Amino acid sequence: MSEHEAGPQGTVREYRTEELAEAAGITVRTLRFYRERKLLPPPRREGRIAWYDDHHLARLRTIAGLLDRGHTLGGIAELTAAFENGRDVGQLGALLGLGEDGLGWSEETPVRLTPEALADYFEGEVTPENLAASLDLGYLATDGDEIVHVSRRLLDVSSALVREGVPLAAVxxxxxxxxxxxxxxxxxxxELIAAHVATDPAELPKAVDHLRPLAKxxxxxxxxxxxxxxxRG
Known part of the structure; x- marks a missing residue:
């Protein structure tokens, strides 16, 4: 096992192939199989030595968790591709008009989830198609090895509708x-507030935020x- 400097955040732990397999509780053969299936990002190479880090370990634990929940390796590969092609938190903020971290201004409370936790919220409904739709809609974004749902309320309502029998795609x-x-x-x-309350554009954001409860x-x-x-109709 190795550690090297990673700037102000400290050090990054790295693993040789055998060490990563042991930390993940799998065989070296399984690890290489996952790598061949492109379920893992490529390791850092130093000569003939492959160095993995904690992101690879997190991915292996995610694979194990999704397998336990009934996902196939092919399905996990498709989910992984959808995650990697999705928006990150910064892009989500730009899409929804939030702060640079994607979490500001809105009244909604974001939720950080592991892929396994997301699968538990929507048992049997976390498909590549539904994941891609959620990412495109801006409900979900990626932040490293985590998923960020933009709204606790929307997450809870969506999962409740699915439990009532409504397909996630329809939700x-x-x-x-x-x-x-x-x-x-x-x-x-x-437009109503701009016309009658905040005729100075500089005052509009404050006025809209103040009167938001009335609009709701x-x-x-x-x-x-x-x-x-x-x-009744």
């Missing part, structure tokens, strides 16, 4: 359509009455 498509309506409502209220109450009441009308 995500509904979320996409709801976002389009939510964007239109946000524009409506922002209007939307919640109107949605409740609209659902009543649907049920």
């Amino acid at each position: 995500l498509e509904t979320g996409r359509r709801v976002r389009a309506h939510a964007d239109a409502l946000a524009a409506l209220f922002t 109450s209007v939307v919640e009441a109107e949605l409740s009455m609209a659902m009543d009308r649907r049920l």
